[in-house]
Amino acid sequence: MSPTILILLYAFFLSEAAATAPPPPPPLRQGFYAETCPAAESIARNILRRAMARDARSAASVMRLQxxxxxxxxxDGSLLLEKRGRMEGEKSALSNINSVRSYEVIDEIKEAMEAACPAVVSCADIIIMAARDAVLLSGGPNWEVKLGRKDSLWASLEAANEIMPSPRANATFLIHLFSRYNLTVKDLVALSGSHSIGKARCFSVLFRLYNQSGSGKPDPAINPTFRKDLDKLCPQHGDVEVTANLDATPKRFDNQYYRDLAHGRGFLNSDQTLYTSMETRKYVKLFARSEEEFFIAFVRGMVKLGDIRSGLHGEIRRNCRVVN
Incomplete structure (x- = not known):
């Protein structure tokens, strides 16, 4: 076969592939539901406010769903899918099981959305709206969210286990992970400020207290007084399900988290490493000095995080836990 014919065949196959490839998803935008479901954002906020009145931890839990x-x-809302057939689902991933919670709040918001605007608002968008509202209702900044996502038809336990970081992660690992999503070192430190609210289990800190890096000794970065408090709360052979505050003001979204890190009072290794690492310390210091700088950087990071898309086409689920 002549080179000319080969080139023509190659061009033909490329054009055929382009013709059959699905078009890219439409861009996300602010005010996406202004005409199709104008009450969408107020519905999400009001239900979250009620959930927080029942359980203050709901704010932190809902925010972290994003x-x-x-x-x-x-x-894409894949996190919300329950195990089904050959699909294991992401809820049972090591970083999610016994850690991620408040799925029922998303269910409640979705039920109200379906009553107001059937088959219009995606579960993926509900997560984004509710995460913003959790920050705002906890005293943090407000921002306009970009919407228009579809819900995934599939979830990946394998991907969740491969991607999501452990509480033991260090700054080097976290910087590399975030860079995969075009998130900068500053974004990493700002988004870690999500731990300004909420609690974590003793299970996540025991190795720091008693066997850091397999040494059989505590993490030297822990403030000695803070370590004594943690020893009482999380003894070596105690109840690993006991929870501790992630910073000194666990119900208020503020910059206390960074001030705590600067004094060796970070609860998780993945938090305290942001101060012990030279690459991230300057941003911890910046946000500890200025809550305004933290809020600005956090909003920017959350918007960038919300822009991550798979490129796959999905649907608007009627029930966030199962595909239609």
Whole structure:
């Protein structure tokens, strides 16, 4: 076969592939539901406010759903899917099981959305709206969210286990992970400020207290007084399900988290490493000095995080836990 014919065949196959490839998803934008479901954002906020009145931890839990969803194949609501057939689902991933919670709040918001605007608002968008509202209702900044996502038809336990970081992660690992999503070192430190609110289990800190890096000794970065408090709360052979505050003001979204890190009072290794690492310390110091700088950087990071998309086409689920 002549080179000319080969070139023509190659061009033909390329054009055929382009013709059959699905078009890219439409761009996300602010005010996406202004005409199709104008009450969408107020519905989400009001239900979250009620959930927080029942359980103050709901704010932190709902906010973190955005992180756990968007890092795994984009912001597509795949985190919410229950195990089905050959699909294991992401809820049972090591970083999610016994850690990620408040799925029922998303269910409640979705039910209200379906009553107001059937088959219009995606579960993926509900996560994004609710995460913003969790920050705002906890005293943090407000921002306009970009919407228009579809819900995934599939979830990946394997991807969740491969991607989501452990509480033992160090700054080097976290910097590399975030860079995969075009998130900078500053974005990493700002988004880690999500731990300004909420709690974590003793299970996540025991190795720091008693066997850091397999040494059989505590992490030297822990403030000695803080370590004594943790020893009482999380004894070596105690109840690993006991929870501790992630910073000194666990119900208020503020920059206390960074001030705590600067004094060796970070609860998780993945938090305290941001101060012990030279690459991230300057941003910890910046945000500890200026809550305004933290809020600006956090909003920018959350918007960038929300822009992560898989490129796959999905649907608007009627029930966030199962495909239609």
């Amino acid at each position: 992180f756990h969803d968007c890092f795994v194949n984009g912001c």
